[in-house]
């Protein structure tokens with residue numbers, strides 16, 4: 001079972017940033033309003049993710065580290081409409097098999113926190129306020145071959161920051177902080193209300209991005225049975241002749257989940273070529289909302305790929321959304 005976990009870990013965890021992504025996913029699933037990430041050596045020596053979410057009850061701490069233990073879905077039907085970031089119950093077990101891990105958690109009902117040592121299984125009383133701290137030390141200590149493929153600390157740190165950035169752009173209601181070697185390297189404060197999202201875009205992507213971009217609002221004509229548009233696309237599309245565009249400034253989300261998808265990338269790129277005839281990289285943050293049963297998120301363990309039931313429908317919606325936005329005259 002140890003070996004199977006390590007093989008699974010190879011799929012989920014290719015570098016420290018993948019651990020950061022999974023732990024922040026879990027913090028958000030737990031309803032956190034503040035998530036703090038502390039790193040040493042680009043995350044290779046230490047990844048500590050602290051949240052103020054609901055916490056893990058004492059008796060569930062050992063269960064959380066077991067493979068295919070998830071508290072989030074109970075049936076295949078739930079998987080059709082999964083509303084949480086996690087659902088496979090693999091991440092903690094996988095990470096525990098390739099690193100020194102501990103869970104420190106306290107629920108609203110606990111008089112104090114409990115700490116679980118992932119290696120020994122020892123459970124002991126500890127101190128912290130409500131929420132969870134997951135500590136991951138010496139990633140890949142057991143798989144030196146993997147460790148050799150890691151890049152410099154600076155590169156791994158950049159990937160870790162990118163992982164948090166992807167969460168930050170879709171959760172302006174949550175505060176995020178990233179510390180590296182004891183220094184605060186990024187901080188994005190939680191916001192509320194209508195302006196919070198724009199403020200978060202400015203904080204994460206820069207004021208220039210917001211100033212040199214246009215709002216995207218689009219609803220497909222087709223309706224779901226409940227009257228909602230089949231596909232809704234919103235967000236902002238940057239004007240690449242003004243912004244210093246880079247390939248890594250393209251953020252797409254499906255039902256709140258960051259995804260990398262050829263259909264979406266192609267649709268956005270086509271819109272830019274049609275309207276602006278430019279060759280530069282488009283810059284955008286696009287949020288696609290659609291019937292969850294028409295998109296499969298359970299394609300790959302990292303959940304970064306999706307499969308659309310009708311990819312033409314999504315392609316058209318994104319293309320029209322971006323075309324309309326870019327073609328609208330600006331003041």
Ligand code: ADP
Nearest residue numbers: 026030064070071086087088089090091092132
């Ligand atoms: P998944 O997220 O797919 O359910 P994980 O392996 O990531 O699987 O986590 C296993 C379980 O541990 C979760 O289902 C959840 O019950 C619990 N858990 C993990 N991290 C946290 C956290 N930060 N706060 C509360 N519960 C957590």
Ligand code: MG
Nearest residue numbers: 025026086091
């Ligand atoms: Mg998870």
